[in-house]
Amino acid sequence: MTKKPAFLIAAAKSGGGKTTLTMGILAALVRRGYDVQPFKCGPDFIDPTLHKLVTGNVSYNLDLKMMGNGCCKQTFHEKGHTHDILVIEGVMGLFDGGVASSAELAKTLDIPVIIVIDAQSSAESAVAVLKGFEVFDPRVTLAGVIFNKIGSERHRQLIYDSVLTKSSVPVLGFMPRDARFTIPERHLGLYMGDEQPLSDESINQLAAAVEQHLDLETMLKSKVSLSAPAPKKRVSHPRPRKKxxxxxxxxxxxxxxxxxxxxxxxxxxxxxxxxxxxxxxxxxxxxxxxxxxxxxxxxxxxxxxxxxxxxxxxxxxxxxxxxxxxxxxxxxxxxxxxxxxxxxxxxxxxxxxxxxxxxxxxxxxxxxxxxxxxxxxxxxxxxxxxxxxxxxxxxxxxxxxxxxxxxxxxxxxxxxxxxxxxxxxxxxxxxxxxxxxxxxxxxxxxxxxx
CATH class of the missing domain: 3.40.50.880 (Class I glutamine amidotransferase (GATase) domain)
Incomplete structure (x- = not known):
């Protein structure tokens, strides 16, 4: 067994900036020289292509409903074993989706969760949302919180002061609102990574913003134990096997x-x-x-x-x-x-x-x-x-x-x-x-x- 930095980035709801922040964190880690293995919770085809755009590595789906526990665990351990850091992007809100939720995947893989809270148009109430996630399921380990779409220093301070008295979840940072980091969408969701929805300049700016506003060092303290991959087993078949x-x-x-x-x-x-x-x-x-x-x-x-x-x-x-x-x-x-x-x-x-x-x-x-x-x-x-x-x-x-x-x-x-x-x-x-x-x-x- 080896321990490696790993975490699942979840959100309180869809549309809270989870994918954009995931791309920023991936890009910042790559800029630091890390080889990052990304994953996507759920059946989505699009987000994994965005992960690959940033990291250069194929991003794999981890879906308990569709793949089963065994396949998810095997994929996570096997694909993550040769990389420096493992990052999973969640799906919808943390607890949404029943057996297919980000929370269930986090428990199955025993991986800490970083929760993203959309704080636009709220202050102390955003901390109340965080408190709800903190106590909703004690089996989910919240390694930290990122408050997104912060409008001003006063906005940030109101939230921070409230967290200090109302929650024990570590604050990993406050991400300001910035339209430059919006990923374009269409009817099936975001644009594919192959279509370059964000320019290299935008990705670099996003990575720089993550470095400036988020605590990557604390994120990297979240670790999981990875099993050594078993020898590859081919599906049983009669010999000889024609291609x-x-x-x-x-x-x-x-x-x-x-x-x-x-x-x-x-x-x-x-x-x-x-x-x-x-x-x-x-x-x-x-x-x-x-x-x-x-x-x-x-x-x-x-x-x-x-x-x-x-x-x-x-x-x-x-x-x-x-x-x-x-x-x-x-x-x-x-x-x-x-x-x-x-x-x-x-x-x-x-x-x-x-x-x-x-x-x-x-x-x-x-x-x-x-x-x-x-x-x-x-x-x-x-x-x-x-x-x-x-x-x-x-x-x-x-x-x-x-x-x-x-x-x-x-x-x-x-x-x-x-x-x-x-x-x-x-x-x-x-x-x-x-x-x-x-x-x-x-x-x-x-x-x-x-």
């Missing part, structure tokens, strides 16, 4: 992938071959499977629709019986057409006889437990898989009557609805699956590829 090739759509339109899923595939006999439905004209040669993750196809619908050579290639692969799997945005691309927020309709691949229509309001959000209704690429009938759903589009099914292909429903969800569709060798669904809860899915995929 399988998976083409993975990766560009500005398709970027939502859990890194653990990709690594599990890579570590168990799969060669990952990236390609771009936006820019390439053909699928990579010799592939056994094509994987379309989620992302923003609605923002690139015109370009995707105009790349007819790529669409024809995907159709050819489908006719040949090559397995195709699409999640959320990838599923939308594989449908007949997409209507964007401006009501422009664009033809898509057309494997699934649906039209997807973008809405300005969120259509679906939440964890999904999937029971397979029949044997398919992902597992035998009855197998339970875990994932998450988050989208602004809806599925229109009027085109089903015009479909010449046989379409089947594959998933029964834990809310008693049905989802997940197959047409020949293609599977499409709005649910983003995480394979960490049952690594047997990797073996099954491998075997199904022949």
């Amino acid at each position: 399988k090739y998976i083409a993975i759509a990766k560009d500005d339109a398709f970027s939502f992938y859990y890194p653990q899923n990709i690594e599990m595939l890579h570590n168990n006999g799969f060669e990952i071959v990236p390609f771009s439905p936006l820019h390439d004209e053909s699928i990579p040669d010799r592939v056994d499977m094509i994987y379309f993750g989620g992302g923003y196809p609605e923002n690139f619908a015109k370009q995707l629709s105009e790349n007819r050579l790529m669409i024809e290639q995907i159709h050819s692969c489908h006719v040949q019986g090559i397995h195709i799997y699409g999640e959320c945005g990838g599923f939308m691309y594989l449908c007949n057409s997409l209507i964007d927020i401006e009501q422009h309709e664009y033809s898509m691949v057309g494997i699934f006889p649906f039209r997807t229509v973008m809405n300005r309001r969120l259509r679906s959000l939440g964890y999904r437990q999937v029971r397979l209704q029949k044997k398919c690429l992902l597992g035998p009938k009855g197998v339970i898989l875990h994932g998450h759903e988050f989208h602004y589009s809806k599925l229109e099914t009027e085109l089903l009557s015009q479909s010449s292909g046989e379409i089947e429903l594959l998933y029964k969800l834990d809310n008693n609805s049905q989802e997940g569709y197959s047409v020949g060798s293609a599977i499409g669904s709005y649910v983003h699956l995480h394979f960490g809860n049952d690594s047997n899915v990797i073996t099954h995929i491998y075997n199904q590829l022949g």
Whole structure:
């Protein structure tokens, strides 16, 4: 067992500045020369890309609901063992989300919590909020508090004086309001790290502000004990094992992938071959499977629709019986057409006889437990898989009557609805699956590829 500095950055509520402060703290630690391993509590795809933008290291999801305790612990210890400092960004408010909350993850990993309190338009009342978090669950260790959006020195002093008499939580600093540090947003949340939502100059300014206003030295006194990683175990399989090739759509339109899923595939006999439905004209040669993750196809619908050579290639692969799997945005691309927020309709691949229509309001959000209704690429009938759903589009099914292909429903969800569709060798669904809860899915995929 080795001890390393580690903490989870949580907040009293969503929108309190947790992500911005996390980026600032990560950037400040990197500027000091530390090798920081970031993590994200919850199923989010976007925040981990921002962590990577700042640290240069892949940020891994830790989600008790979707991945299970064992996978979360293994990921945390294995990925953190070779780095100097481990930092987890929480999700929503500290106690929000039940079993998937930041508080439950902190208890599971025995990691101290730094709580961020949005103090805008309040003073002593912000300390009352802190006191509530301090006593709500004694099993959660609060290593310190950061008061965010401080407006003046008088504002800071009122809060500080109140903390001294009302709370025993160490004050790690007061972060002033500064519009320069606002990260731009859109319908699915913040912009991805690859899109450079903050310039290098802004990141440096944010890191400098953290150094000036926060107590990093005290933060680094928070430590966890890490187990030495066990020898890597590949998923059991018969020998010899022939390499399988998976083409993975990766560009500005398709970027939502859990890194653990990709690594599990890579570590168990799969060669990952990236390609771009936006820019390439053909699928990579010799592939056994094509994987379309989620992302923003609605923002690139015109370009995707105009790349007819790529669409024809995907159709050819489908006719040949090559397995195709699409999640959320990838599923939308594989449908007949997409209507964007401006009501422009664009033809898509057309494997699934649906039209997807973008809405300005969120259509679906939440964890999904999937029971397979029949044997398919992902597992035998009855197998339970875990994932998450988050989208602004809806599925229109009027085109089903015009479909010449046989379409089947594959998933029964834990809310008693049905989802997940197959047409020949293609599977499409709005649910983003995480394979960490049952690594047997990797073996099954491998075997199904022949």
